[in-house]
Amino acid sequence: MIDGSVTTRCAPPTKRGRASSVYRSLVAFLGVVPFFAYVAVFFLVPTLVVAFGAFMGPQGLTTHNISALAQPQIASSLLHSVILAGVTAVIGAVFGSLLSYAVATSRRDGLVRRVFTTLCGVLAQFGGVALAFAFVATVGAQGLLTIWLQRMGMTISDSQWVYEWDKGLVVVYLYFQIPLMVLVFLPAIEGLRPEWREATQTLGGGSWRYWRHVAGPVLTPPFIGALLLLFANAFSAYATVAVLISQASPVLTLNIAGAMSSEVVLGQANVAKAMALAMVVVVALVMTLQALVERRTSKWLAS
Amino acid sequence: MEDDVNLSALRCAAIAAVAATLSIGITACGTPPDKTAGDTSKAATATSAQDLGGMAALVAAAKKEGTLNVIALPPDWANYGAIINAFKAKYGLTVNSANPEGSSADEITAAKNLKGQSKAPDVFDLGGNVAVANTAMFAPYKVSTFQDIPAKFKDANGGWVNDYGGYQSIGYDAAKVPAPSSIRDLLKPVYKGKVAMDGNPTLSGAGFNGVVMVALGVGGSADDISKGVDFFKQLKDAGNFLVADVSPATIESGQTPVVIDWDYLNVAQGAKLKGKIDWKTVIPAGAVVGSYYVQAINVDAPHPAAARLWEEFLFSDEGQNWFLKGAARPVRLDSMTKAGTVDAAALAALPKAVGTPLFMTPEQTAKATAYLAANWNKAVD
Numbered sequence: 001m002i003d004g005s006v007t008t009r010c011a012p013p014t015k016r017g018r019a020s021s022v023y024r025s026l027v028a029f030l031g032v033v034p035f036f037a038y039v040a041v042f043f044l045v046p047t048l049v050v051a052f053g054a055f056m057g058p059q060g061l062t063t064h065n066i067s068a069l070a071q072p073q074i075a076s077s078l079l080h081s082v083i084l085a086g087v088t089a090v091i092g093a094v095f096g097s098l099l100s101y102a103v104a105t106s107r108r109d110g111l112v113r114r115v116f117t118t119l120c121g122v123l124a125q126f127g128g129v130a131l132a133f134a135f136v137a138t139v140g141a142q143g144l145l146t147i148w149l150q151r152m153g154m155t156i157s158d159s160q161w162v163y164e165w166d167k168g169l170v171v172v173y174l175y176f177q178i179p180l181m182v183l184v185f186l187p188a189i190e191g192l193r194p195e196w197r198e199a200t201q202t203l204g205g206g207s208w209r210y211w212r213h214v215a216g217p218v219l220t221p222p223f224i225g226a227l228l229l230l231f232a233n234a235f236s237a238y239a240t241v242a243v244l245i246s247q248a249s250p251v252l253t254l255n256i257a258g259a260m261s262s263e264v265v266l267g268q269a270n271v272a273k274a275m276a277l278a279m280v281v282v283v284a285l286v287m288t289l290q291a292l293v294e295r296r297t298s299k300w301l302a303s
Numbered sequence: 304m305e306d307d308v309n310l311s312a313l314r315c316a317a318i319a320a321v322a323a324t325l326s327i328g329i330t331a332c333g334t335p336p337d338k339t340a341g342d343t344s345k346a347a348t349a350t351s352a353q354d355l356g357g358m359a360a361l362v363a364a365a366k367k368e369g370t371l372n373v374i375a376l377p378p379d380w381a382n383y384g385a386i387i388n389a390f391k392a393k394y395g396l397t398v399n400s401a402n403p404e405g406s407s408a409d410e411i412t413a414a415k416n417l418k419g420q421s422k423a424p425d426v427f428d429l430g431g432n433v434a435v436a437n438t439a440m441f442a443p444y445k446v447s448t449f450q451d452i453p454a455k456f457k458d459a460n461g462g463w464v465n466d467y468g469g470y471q472s473i474g475y476d477a478a479k480v481p482a483p484s485s486i487r488d489l490l491k492p493v494y495k496g497k498v499a500m501d502g503n504p505t506l507s508g509a510g511f512n513g514v515v516m517v518a519l520g521v522g523g524s525a526d527d528i529s530k531g532v533d534f535f536k537q538l539k540d541a542g543n544f545l546v547a548d549v550s551p552a553t554i555e556s557g558q559t560p561v562v563i564d565w566d567y568l569n570v571a572q573g574a575k576l577k578g579k580i581d582w583k584t585v586i587p588a589g590a591v592v593g594s595y596y597v598q599a600i601n602v603d604a605p606h607p608a609a610a611r612l613w614e615e616f617l618f619s620d621e622g623q624n625w626f627l628k629g630a631a632r633p634v635r636l637d638s639m640t641k642a643g644t645v646d647a648a649a650l651a652a653l654p655k656a657v658g659t660p661l662f663m664t665p666e667q668t669a670k671a672t673a674y675l676a677a678n679w680n681k682a683v684d
Contacts, residue, residue, distance in 0.1 A: 133552065133553075136547055137558060140558055141496030141558075142496060159495070159542060160542060160546075163545070245547065245548075246546060246548035246549070247510075247546040247683045248546055248683045248684045250684060260408070261405075262406070263406045263407040263408045263430045263507060264505055264507065264510075264672055265505055265675075265676050266432065266436050269412075
């Protein structure tokens with residue numbers, strides 16, 4: 001999944017090959033047309049709509065939408081979104097990779113492993129309304145567990161922690177971030193060959209040397225890639241938080257939805273597009289950062 | 304031989320590519336509007352049933368179109384589920400109900416994005432705020448009961464008409480909490496972690512009017528809702544206010560034992576949960592805030608005759624009584640009460656309102672909106 005290199009199979013050129021190789025390249029080109037069409041319809045067009053819309057107003061071109069991003073409400077929600085996505089991505093990546101290592105050491109066709117990977121597959125997609133409701137019904141102010149603890153005489157001083165973006169949301173997001181990390185990182189860990197460790201040991205290297213010079217360099221790129229995926233996953237999450245927090249808009253996706261569909265404050269659609277553009281910029285920055293870090297670490301690991 | 308294979312492969316790929324491009328083209332442009340309805344052009348400009356030659360002709364034209372597209376009508380909202388079924392049964396039309404949980408703004412967006420397509424909404428059910436801002440998108444039409452509707456509840460040319468309304472109320476689970484006798488009661492420790500409101504007031508009309516009701520209840524006014532926002536801040540600081548989204552599921556499972564919402568929605572919840580939860584509705588004395596929704600026809604309606612027939616149905620005695628059975632207050636309530644055509648049982652079942660109801664003027668709404676946009680998030684964050 002991480003190592004997505006595509007091997008193209010080419011037949012050796014034949015003598016009467018010129019015409020047929022033209023055909024072949026044409027066929028190859030036509031073969032990718034659906035892909036380009038797909039990218040254009042689902043990626044390029046929406047991006048362009050957002051990018052142009054961010055600079056459009058009722059009277060044509062304007063920078064008003066962009067300057068609206070400086071409003072404290074929007075700026076703070078952008079900051080919250082970045083922090084929330086960053087924190088849950090790092091925690092999720094660390095715990096997820098440890099878990100996937102634990103899974104990888106279990107028996108390949110064992111029941112534990114099959115059950116666990118299936119569970120992760122389900123939980124990674126469990127975000128959204130169902131997850132939020134499960135949390136509200138369990139640990140919300142009137143949740144089963146909260147009430148039960150109260151009956152036992154334990155009153156939680158902050159009974160509304162689950163509705164706070166920097167408390168409840170972190171926990172709720174981890175609920176799908178960790179399983180997602182296991183899903184995307186397990187194949188990378190499974191790629192570690194036992195022979196490599198044996199070879200290290202044969203050459204007199206211990207556990208540290210193995211991780212520092214063999215497993216580390218192999219796992220670092222997929223780890224950073226997965227980290228980025230987790231960041232984007234949390235950064236763009238909407239349904240979960242929309243159910244959990246309806247009265248305030250602490251994260252950016254809530255503000256975008258609000259600006260698009262508010263029936264009270266009207267005419268905000270282009271500000272929503274400016275906010276979406278800000279999200280694109282943030283993800284682009286994070287991707288650049290990822291590329292830089294990856295280059296640095298590969299240098300460091302090679303030394 | 305090899306060339307032959309390549310040629311056929313090429314042909315296949317070309318066909319596939321063309322097919323892919325075509326299908327994209329079709330999705331992008333949408334399906335063309337129905338051309339089946341013969342009287343479509345005539346119906347599209349008709350401003351009354353008479354323009355088409357009377358009700359029978361309107362019904363015939365609508366049946367020819369065969370379909371009505373409605374949008375953002377939740378089945379448990381003002382009895383719309385039953386109303387749609389009654390309309391279907393009476394006239395034999397298919398009703399496509401799109402995005403039932405959508406907002407008024409979503410309705411306008413859909414009409415703009417789907418313009419010229421057969422899936423575009425035929426009729427709107429809008430909050431007053433959104434309606435006032437989009438009158439250019441409405442086709443004027445006067446239903447046969449138009450003269451019954453008080454002037455302040457309609458556009459004189461029939462561009463839009465108020466259909467049903469209600470008062471803000473407090474719904475509560477009588478088994479879990481005592482009946483609140485005033486807004487200030489909600490600050491009591493017995494309501495800790497229990498008070499919720501349906502909709503964020505900067506986003507939804509229900510939430511907006513909820514804040515107005517609370518403002519009236521704590522000494523504010525239609526011109527100054529700041530006391531209402533301050534009260535919500537106190538409620539939040541006391542740990543009484545729940546910020547989570549209210550839904551039938553949260554009410555039924557007991558997560559939101561007190562809900563500020565339109566009375567017809569709270570009453571509908573009570574009816575639905577009868578036997579499971581003792582859900583009661585109270586309109587706080589002296590804090591009666593009312594608002595009517597607006598009915599209008601999309602000027603680009605793909606089924607103009609069906610759209611007009613739907614309006615005739617909603618504003619008929621039958622349609623208005625359907626709203627009343629859903630605990631909404633139909634706009635022709637007074638004239639129907641006088642004429643004796645009102646459903647008396649449904650009228651008697653409405654929650655009692657004590658005091659003169661307040662209807663916000665557009666100026667007051669604009670002022671309150673600006674205040675909420677600047678202060679609401681700070682208060683509840």
